[in-house]
Each structure stands twice: as structure tokens, then as C-alpha cells.
Amino acid sequence: MQPNSSSPSSSSAHPPDHPVSKPPPPPAPAMGYPANPSPNGNPGAAAAYFAAAAPPPSAAGAPNGTAAFGVAYRYPAPPHHPPPPHHHYPYPPPPPQPPHHHCAPHPPPPTCLRRLLAAVVSAFLLLGAATFIVWLLLRPRAPAFSLTSLALSRVAYSPSNSSLSASFDAALLAANPNAKLSVTYFSPLASVSFAPSSPIAVASLAPFSQGPGNTTTLAFRLVVDDAYVGPDDAAPLKSGGGGAVGVQVRLMAVAVFDRGGWRTRRRVMRVMCDGVQVVFRGKNSTEAAFNGPPRQCDVVL
Structure with missing residues (x-):
């Protein structure tokens, strides 16, 4: 009696000649790129750029049914999106600046x-x-001057050329009111004129000094030789009948006050004795004199 082929013992005792092989798992993405979703939206199917293809079926002669080495296949590149357009907005040029002059700082x-x-x-x-x-x-104070006497002698006037020749003798009384300071007068210069004309005679005097509280009389003579005298000033001289003539006597000097080793700076001093009336003694007289008490003079220091 023939054995039954459909019995379970015979089927389990003899396994099939070719066992059924399982498909290999899908390869991992190549070069670390993430897998791309499939076009049909199946999340289970994924492919990477330049992923290795699935190995072909087992070739004859491969041991244990292993697959051959896979080869890389090209995949389409992702779509190229152009960069957004860049709008250039032109800006107006800056206004011109004035030139700056940079000066080098001075070293300290x-x-x-x-x-x-x-x-x-x-x-x-x-x-x-x-x-x-x-x-x-x-507290230095200016000295005081007064005219004590004034006399004219040898007066000779020529109406043809309005010239005058005469001698003026004057005396000034100088008083130093400072009780602690001495006064020294340098380069004194005396002058005389008929008011209000320019000087007709000028003379340099010798320097002199005054101690504290001292009083000094300064006498000098001024000689006039053929000096021009204006018509108005020479009117009393033309008549020859006497009369009075206005005379100006002035003194200018450099005054210095000192006390021991202390000395002030040099100051220009001006003494002005103006409007002194000189009266002739008689008709056709050649002499005239100042009659009256001492005349106080103005002092500018």
C-alpha cells in the first residue's frame, strides 16, 4: 500500500528544497540627507538623494543567498527657487561740507x-x-608855585617888522607841602609870551631839589631878541603912552618824589602863570613891572 503524500508526518519530515527568502530592509539614506517623501504621499515609502538602489535578487553562486553590492542611482535635484528681487533705492548724495582747517595743537x-x-x-x-x-x-602831593615878581627892561619895539627886543626877569616861589617826601626837579624849562600867542622866549634852568616842607625861590631871566609880536599883542607897545600888557609865564619840569630808597616814577610837571598884567611906568617907557601880591599859579602833575 502506497504511503499517503498528504500525511503530516511526511510533510514535516522533508523540508522544501528552496526556503522562502525575506526581502531585505530598505537602505538608509545616503550621505546623511533626510529622506524625501514619496510623490504619492505614502509616508512609509521614502528615498534619499543618491541612495543606494535595492540589491538585485540573489545571484547564482552567492553564498547563503546574500545580495551583491548595490550601486548609486541619480535622483532628480530639488526644484530651484530664484532669490527674491532686491530693490535698490538710490539715496541723494550728502551736501558738500566746507573745508576744515585743522590746526595742530600747540605743545604745552x-x-x-x-x-x-x-x-x-x-x-x-x-x-x-x-x-x-x-x-x-x-601820599605825595604836588608842590605849589606862585609868581612873586615880573619886570620888563630894555623894551624896544619896531613897528616896521613887528619885532620886539626885551628882558623878562621873573621870580617863582616853590613850596613842597609833603612832610615826608623830597622833590627833585629835572630839566626845568621856563618860557614867556604875550597872551595868547606862542612863547617869544625860552630858557633852560638848572635842576634843583626841595626837602620835606621846604620853600625855594626860583629866579630867572628870559631875553627876547627880535621876536615877532602880533598886532593885537603889541598895541600898548606901539602907542608908547604906557598901559598894561598881559604876559604868560610858564615852567615845565620832570618831578620825582623820594624818601630814602623809595622813589616814585618820573612825572611831567607844568606850572602856568597866565594873565599877569605888566604896567609900563610912563610914556615912552622901556620898563614895566608886575604890581600886586604874589600870583598863584596852576600846577598840573
Whole structure:
């Protein structure tokens, strides 16, 4: 009796000649790129760029049914999107700027020079303060002058050329009102004129000094030789019948006040004795004199 082929024992005792092989798993994405979704929207199916293709069926002679090495196949590149257009907005050019003149800064002065300048300025300030204090303590006052006498002699006037020749003898009384200061007069210069004309005689006098509270008489002679005299000033001289003539006697000098080692700066002093009436003694007289008490003079210092 023939064995039944459909019995379970026979089927389990003899396995099939070719076992059924399972398909290999899908390859991993190549070069680390993420998998792209499939066009049909199936999330289970994915393919990467340049992914390895599935190996072909087992070739004859491959041991244990292993697949051959896979080869890379080209996949379409992703769609190219052009960059958005860039709009260039032109800006107006900046307004022209005026040229700037850059001056190099001056280097600071050295320390020694600044100290020297500070010392000089301090010395001047101290000297000025000391002078001012001394001036306040001493308080120099201008001297006083008065005309004590004035006489004309040898008066000769020529109407043809309006010239005058005469001698003027004057005396001034100078008083120093300072009780602590002495006064020295340098380059004194005396002049005489008929008011209000220019001087007709000028003479230089010798320098002199006055102690504190001193009074000095300064006498001098001025000689006029063929000096021009205007018609108005020479009217009393033309008539020859006497009369009075207005005379100006002036003195100019450089005055310095001193006390011991302290001395003031030089000051120009002007003494003006104006409007002195000189009266002739008689008709056709050649002499005239100032009659009256001493005449106080103006002093400008």
C-alpha cells in the first residue's frame, strides 16, 4: 500500500528544497540627507538623494543567498527657487561740507618755563602791592608855585617888522607841602609870551631839589631878541603912552618824589602863570613891572 503524500508526518519530515527568502530592509539614506517623501504621499515609502538602489535578487553562486553590492542611482535635484528681487533705492548724495582747517595743537610749555613765568608775575604783583601801600602811607602831593615878581627892561619895539627886543626877569616861589617826601626837579624849562600867542622866549634852568616842607625861590631871566609880536599883542607897545600888557609865564619840569630808597616814577610837571598884567611906568617907557601880591599859579602833575 502506497504511503499517503498528504500525511503530516511526511510533510514535516522533508523540508522544501528552496526556503522562502525575506526581502531585505530598505537602505538608509545616503550621505546623511533626510529622506524625501514619496510623490504619492505614502509616508512609509521614502528615498534619499543618491541612495543606494535595492540589491538585485540573489545571484547564482552567492553564498547563503546574500545580495551583491548595490550601486548609486541619480535622483532628480530639488526644484530651484530664484532669490527674491532686491530693490535698490538710490539715496541723494550728502551736501558738500566746507573745508576744515585743522590746526595742530600747540605743545604745552615746559614745566620750568611755567614756573619761571609764575615767579616773575608774582614778583611784579608783590612789587606793585608794596608800592601802592607806600604811596597810601606817604601820599605825595604836588608842590605849589606862585609868581612873586615880573619886570620888563630894555623894551624896544619896531613897528616896521613887528619885532620886539626885551628882558623878562621873573621870580617863582616853590613850596613842597609833603612832610615826608623830597622833590627833585629835572630839566626845568621856563618860557614867556604875550597872551595868547606862542612863547617869544625860552630858557633852560638848572635842576634843583626841595626837602620835606621846604620853600625855594626860583629866579630867572628870559631875553627876547627880535621876536615877532602880533598886532593885537603889541598895541600898548606901539602907542608908547604906557598901559598894561598881559604876559604868560610858564615852567615845565620832570618831578620825582623820594624818601630814602623809595622813589616814585618820573612825572611831567607844568606850572602856568597866565594873565599877569605888566604896567609900563610912563610914556615912552622901556620898563614895566608886575604890581600886586604874589600870583598863584596852576600846577598840573
